[in-house]
Amino acid sequence: MEKRKKFMLSEADIPTQWYNITAEMANKPQPMLNPQTKEPIKAEDLFPLFAEELSRQEVNQTDPWIDIPEAVREKYKIYRPTPLVRATELEKALDTPAHIYFKNESVSPMGSHKLNSALPQAYYNKLDGTTNLTTETGAGQWGTAMAFAAKTFGLELAVYMVKISYEQKPYRRSLMQTWGAQVIASPSMSTKAGRKIITDHPNYQGSLGTAISEAIELAMQTPNCKYALGSVLNHVALHQTIIGLEAEKQMEMAEEYPDVVIGCFGGGSNFSGISFPFLRHNMTGEKHTRFIAAEPASCPKLTRGRFQYDFGDETGYTPLIPMFTLGHKFAPANIHAGGLRYHGAGSIVSQLLRDGLVEATAIRQLETFEAGVLFAQTEGIVPAPESTHAIATAIREAQQAKEEGKKKVILFNLSGHGLIDMSAYDQYLAGDLTNHEVTDEEIDKVLAEN
Amino acid sequence: MEKRKKFMLSEADIPTQWYNITAEMANKPQPMLNPQTKEPIKAEDLFPLFAEELSRQEVNQTDPWIDIPEAVREKYKIYRPTPLVRATELEKALDTPAHIYFKNESVSPMGSHKLNSALPQAYYNKLDGTTNLTTETGAGQWGTAMAFAAKTFGLELAVYMVKISYEQKPYRRSLMQTWGAQVIASPSMSTKAGRKIITDHPNYQGSLGTAISEAIELAMQTPNCKYALGSVLNHVALHQTIIGLEAEKQMEMAEEYPDVVIGCFGGGSNFSGISFPFLRHNMTGEKHTRFIAAEPASCPKLTRGRFQYDFGDETGYTPLIPMFTLGHKFAPANIHAGGLRYHGAGSIVSQLLRDGLVEATAIRQLETFEAGVLFAQTEGIVPAPESTHAIATAIREAQQAKEEGKKKVILFNLSGHGLIDMSAYDQYLAGDLTNHEVTDEEIDKVLAEN
Numbered sequence: 001m002e003k004r005k006k007f008m009l010s011e012a013d014i015p016t017q018w019y020n021i022t023a024e025m026a027n028k029p030q031p032m033l034n035p036q037t038k039e040p041i042k043a044e045d046l047f048p049l050f051a052e053e054l055s056r057q058e059v060n061q062t063d064p065w066i067d068i069p070e071a072v073r074e075k076y077k078i079y080r081p082t083p084l085v086r087a088t089e090l091e092k093a094l095d096t097p098a099h100i101y102f103k104n105e106s107v108s109p110m111g112s113h114k115l116n117s118a119l120p121q122a123y124y125n126k127l128d129g130t131t132n133l134t135t136e137t138g139a140g141q142w143g144t145a146m147a148f149a150a151k152t153f154g155l156e157l158a159v160y161m162v163k164i165s166y167e168q169k170p171y172r173r174s175l176m177q178t179w180g181a182q183v184i185a186s187p188s189m190s191t192k193a194g195r196k197i198i199t200d201h202p203n204y205q206g207s208l209g210t211a212i213s214e215a216i217e218l219a220m221q222t223p224n225c226k227y228a229l230g231s232v233l234n235h236v237a238l239h240q241t242i243i244g245l246e247a248e249k250q251m252e253m254a255e256e257y258p259d260v261v262i263g264c265f266g267g268g269s270n271f272s273g274i275s276f277p278f279l280r281h282n283m284t285g286e287k288h289t290r291f292i293a294a295e296p297a298s299c300p301k302l303t304r305g306r307f308q309y310d311f312g313d314e315t316g317y318t319p320l321i322p323m324f325t326l327g328h329k330f331a332p333a334n335i336h337a338g339g340l341r342y343h344g345a346g347s348i349v350s351q352l353l354r355d356g357l358v359e360a361t362a363i364r365q366l367e368t369f370e371a372g373v374l375f376a377q378t379e380g381i382v383p384a385p386e387s388t389h390a391i392a393t394a395i396r397e398a399q400q401a402k403e404e405g406k407k408k409v410i411l412f413n414l415s416g417h418g419l420i421d422m423s424a425y426d427q428y429l430a431g432d433l434t435n436h437e438v439t440d441e442e443i444d445k446v447l448a449e450n
Numbered sequence: 451m452e453k454r455k456k457f458m459l460s461e462a463d464i465p466t467q468w469y470n471i472t473a474e475m476a477n478k479p480q481p482m483l484n485p486q487t488k489e490p491i492k493a494e495d496l497f498p499l500f501a502e503e504l505s506r507q508e509v510n511q512t513d514p515w516i517d518i519p520e521a522v523r524e525k526y527k528i529y530r531p532t533p534l535v536r537a538t539e540l541e542k543a544l545d546t547p548a549h550i551y552f553k554n555e556s557v558s559p560m561g562s563h564k565l566n567s568a569l570p571q572a573y574y575n576k577l578d579g580t581t582n583l584t585t586e587t588g589a590g591q592w593g594t595a596m597a598f599a600a601k602t603f604g605l606e607l608a609v610y611m612v613k614i615s616y617e618q619k620p621y622r623r624s625l626m627q628t629w630g631a632q633v634i635a636s637p638s639m640s641t642k643a644g645r646k647i648i649t650d651h652p653n654y655q656g657s658l659g660t661a662i663s664e665a666i667e668l669a670m671q672t673p674n675c676k677y678a679l680g681s682v683l684n685h686v687a688l689h690q691t692i693i694g695l696e697a698e699k700q701m702e703m704a705e706e707y708p709d710v711v712i713g714c715f716g717g718g719s720n721f722s723g724i725s726f727p728f729l730r731h732n733m734t735g736e737k738h739t740r741f742i743a744a745e746p747a748s749c750p751k752l753t754r755g756r757f758q759y760d761f762g763d764e765t766g767y768t769p770l771i772p773m774f775t776l777g778h779k780f781a782p783a784n785i786h787a788g789g790l791r792y793h794g795a796g797s798i799v800s801q802l803l804r805d806g807l808v809e810a811t812a813i814r815q816l817e818t819f820e821a822g823v824l825f826a827q828t829e830g831i832v833p834a835p836e837s838t839h840a841i842a843t844a845i846r847e848a849q850q851a852k853e854e855g856k857k858k859v860i861l862f863n864l865s866g867h868g869l870i871d872m873s874a875y876d877q878y879l880a881g882d883l884t885n886h887e888v889t890d891e892e893i894d895k896v897l898a899e900n
Contacts, residue, residue: 109830380559422624
């Protein structure tokens with residue numbers, strides 16, 4: 001048999017169910033709380049904000065498998081199953097005994113994994129009779145996915161795009177508009193939340209936390225309008241498990257099983273997606289894979305944040321979420337990995353980290369771009385700045401395998417390509433990029449105000 | 451069996467040979483001529499410019515099948531086989547009885563079909579001991595492909611990028627640099643050809659013809675350096691037949707055969723690639739498929755040019771090529787489909803057009819973007835401005851099928867995505883794009899100077 005580079009599934013192999021890890025966790029994630037009453041949030045408490053089925057998925061801790069609606073699965077066929085690729089050329093460049101695989105989620109029309117959750121979110125809202133949606137986006141990966149998903153299921157969409165990304169990545173704004181969405185730079189004057197932060201900090205470049213506040217506020221004030229979130233929440237992680245479920249079958253085709261699984265980490269969507277299906281075999285004791293969440297050193301909630309109840313947005317419109325957080329007022333540095341500029345981690349990953357079932361590592365911006373360029377020059381694909389965090393971590397693991405002279409099977413998620421992030425590569429190649437440090441004092445200060 | 455959206459081949463199905471249509475044409479293309487002696491060009495005459503095997507492929511009119519080197523086929527696995535997709539959502543939007551399929555060549559790391567020829571061109575040059583390459587690029591699709599191919603096989607590359615595209619599409623410049631290539635806006639001061647045209651026309655925005663002159667001149671003056679071209683030539687069309695050869699197998703999987711095959715047309719590379727493998731069954735009389743080359747109305751060499759011997763570049767460094775041409779001094783309008791801004795057609799397609807074996811149609815810019823947005827909103831993929839010419843033509847054919855109430859199987863080549871061309875979509879959505887007309891007088895004037 002000839003040497004295989006890619007491991008491909010057919011459309012018939014697209015999973016028919018998502019995997020709900022909370023049903024099988026020994027220590028369940030703590031519930032979200034109502035900020036006023038401190039009572040646990042129930043599905044119906046979320047109905048004003050989210051479609052009913054999404055609200056039920058959010059609090060479901062009993063069913064390990066949730067059916068994927070046929071209409072969503074049909075749309076998944078536009079780009080799924082995605083390839084699993086052996087990074088043979090990267091291995092050669094590193095001269096490592098490690099086998100490196102990546103799941104290539106960059107093949108969606110907008111270039112990232114985000115469509116995996118955008119499609120079901122639009123679908124369930126359409127079912128409920130929702131006509132308008134609002135959402136936020138950092139680098140624009142989620143906003144573009146949501147724009148196409150909304151168009152597909154016939155919904156209107158308004159996207160609050162973090163201002164620094166709106167300026168750094170204008171093509172993602174164009175993409176959203178081409179798919180028919182309305183795009184507003186955040187903070188904006190269109191909401192109370194936006195007006196307040198613009199007034200308090202006139203040069204504020206925005207954050208995901210602020211954009212979420214604005215999107216929620218607009219949704220609450222608009223008839224027949226709901227809100228959609230691209231990460232952090234349990235139902236988003238649920239939809240993203242399609243990544244790992246496919247990867248599991250593909251690793252079988254490759255006749256290997258990962259010793260390490262790696263994803264970059266913003267709020268948790270792609271890390272959860274690649275990890276949870278493999279993690280379930282750790283929870284039964286059958287496997288002993290390591291899972292590494294790779295976060296930016298400038299926004300280190302997992303490695304240096306505190307586990308506590310916190311708001312998911314800057315203004316405090318969301319329920320309280322049990323999570324590792326830097327504080328909901330944390331203003332991350334303007335790194336190019338805009339999708340990772342979020343103060344908190346989803347409650348499932350937070351619980352898994354507390355229980356030692358997953359690990360986290362923090363990577364500085366320059367190391368991530370160095371890894372990104374090496375990956376581009378060997379494997380061809382220019383990775384998104386977010387995904388370079390996973391690649392840098394995979395390279396560290398591969399180098400360690402070389403030092404130890406050990407074979408090791410590494411799997412990482414290539415969450416997206418960077419074709420629309422080329423200004424970041426320009427800056428890197430010109431030597432104009434820097435690392436952004438955050439001091440313990442800064443973190444303590446924001447958390448003290450929480 | 452469930453409804454299929456995509457028809458996928460496995461890596462083992464990647465063709466092992468390219469198809470050389472000239473071996474089976476009843477009327478062979480006329481030979482290229484030496485401009486001084488007017489003698490037919492032989493392979494060895496091309497050795498100073500191209501790798502030896504590429505030169506032999508260029509003049510080979512006897513072998514219908516040429517082996518793909520194993521090292522090239524290995525690299526093809528990075529992105530091949532590419533999907534054949536049924537454009538079900540576009541069909542619904544058009545309410546047409548036609549079945550529309552597209553071959554998705556946008557899935558390569560740089561987003562177009564150009565890597566199909568860049569890889570073998572770099573490979574054969576490496577075999578010959580070439581250390582440096584020069585090339586030109588219009589919109590940047592060819593230059594990005596050549597940049598990665600050169601990096602892959604360890605060659606240095608300098609790319610002359612048409613100035614208007616250098617400004618319109620800065621991310622493609624960044625991509626080439628990320629893959630390690632040097633990029634120069636053309637016309638430049640670095641060559642005699644560039645200096646002359648800058649002096650004669652200080653505001654000249656460049657053309658493929660001028661960029662080719664500059665690249666050839668630099669190659670001729672640099673030790674151990676050869677030149678690479680991304681379209682027009684026979685060996686480029688040869689490499690691109692991998693598109694149609696895969697599509698042929700995939701149409702069999704879909705249990706259909708195309709009544710119409712469509713490709714956009716600049717110099718001929720992607721149109722040839724999708725068409726020739728199907729066309730061979732027309733030449734035997736076994737099938738009666740129509741083949742439509744879709745060119746921009748502002749650069750209409752096939753529909754309004756003249757068949758004659760002409761230079762492939764603006765200065766006149768190339769051999770004389772028998773082709774439909776607008777004259778090698780033709781300066782096309784600054785349309786966004788930069789890859790189609792070329793004055794001439796490859797000699798094979800030119801001969802096929804003379805013999806009535808293929809057709810051509812010219813499309814105005816606004817119709818192409820209208821088609822591109824409809825395609826994006828239905829099938830998800832934002833097409834390259836070049837590819838929108840093929841889509842617009844497919845839509846015309848599908849609408850005609852509706853009017854006639856006939857089933858019709860349409861296949862077009864999606865030669866690339868437009869993620870890096872979003873400024874063009876911005877302009878279109880803002881109503882700032884126009885059509886560019888070229889008068890008969892202008893064409894006659896340039897041809898008279900030929």
